[in-house]
Amino acid sequence: MLELPENHPWDNGPWFPDHHLADEEGLLMVGGSLDKDWLLLAYNSGIFPWYNEGQPILWWTPDPRMVVKPQDVYVSKSMRKILKDNTFKVTYNQNFLEVILACKRIKRDGQNGTWITNSIVKAYLNLHELGHAISVEVWYEDELVGGLYGVDLKDKGVFCGESMFTTVSNASKVGFITLSRKLTKQNYHLIDCQMYTDHLSSLGAAEIPREEFLKYLEYPSM
Incomplete structure (x- = not known):
């Protein structure tokens, strides 16, 4: 895992180290920025940010995926x-x-607070406005009761799911399944769910080696 100094020069734009430098938990780098160029390079390279309020930006590439x-x-x-x-x-x-x-407000078992900081909200809203992030809304009687959002790598046929929420039983599952059917029709290859959860497993998601995942992104793994 690499930690960048605060005065690191970015003359050549955003940059990430090779995946094999990640630690056992998948933490690859500390530092950087959440602007669109950083985020788009990260997702196209199989990397994503995940950190809590008060922490520096942490970039992850877990193995397995x-x-x-x-x-x-x-x-x-x-x-x-x-x-x-x-x-x-x-x-x-x-x-x-x-x-x-x-997604930011929903309470989750075993979690104190949320990793969806105000900076994350602003950054992904910007990606959405630029056409790189999408949302799925699930409604019941004109009330928003579930949904999810993520980064859409159209050129690679990969959707990178970020977070989902539900306030009514099964609402988030309906959103996820409906999206998966739409992506199937559009010939997408993969939905990236990042890390294991029982909920994702119940929907058919499974872990694969990082090297295999990176092949879907046509990214040279080490």
Whole structure:
């Protein structure tokens, strides 16, 4: 893991070290910026920021990596019924800001506070306005009850999921499954889920070696 000095010269723009320099948990680098050039280089290189309020920016490239192919997202019998009944309405990019703020505010088991800092909100809202980040909104009777957002690597056919939330049972699953079906039709290769969670596993996501993940990005792994 590399820590950059505060006065590091950026004459040539954003830069990341090779993946093999990451520590055992996947932490690759400390420092840098959340501006669009940094974030786009990071995601196109298989790297993402994740840190808490008061910390410097931490950049991660975990090994193994949690992923799922869009066509392999698991839909249970009960979820198929919910989808068929149109219990929820799903939209895209209708309220990115409210989705990321809901992800920021939602309480999660085993977590104190949130990694979605105000700086993260501002940075990803900027990516959204530039067409690089998308949101999925899930509505129930005109109320936003679930959703997710992430970075869309259209040229690589990879969607990098960042966070999801739900205030009503199954709402986030409906959003994730609906998005996966849309990505399947658009011939996307992969949904990057970053790190293991039981919730993602229940949706069909699984861990693969980092080297295999990087091949989807056509990035030379070490």
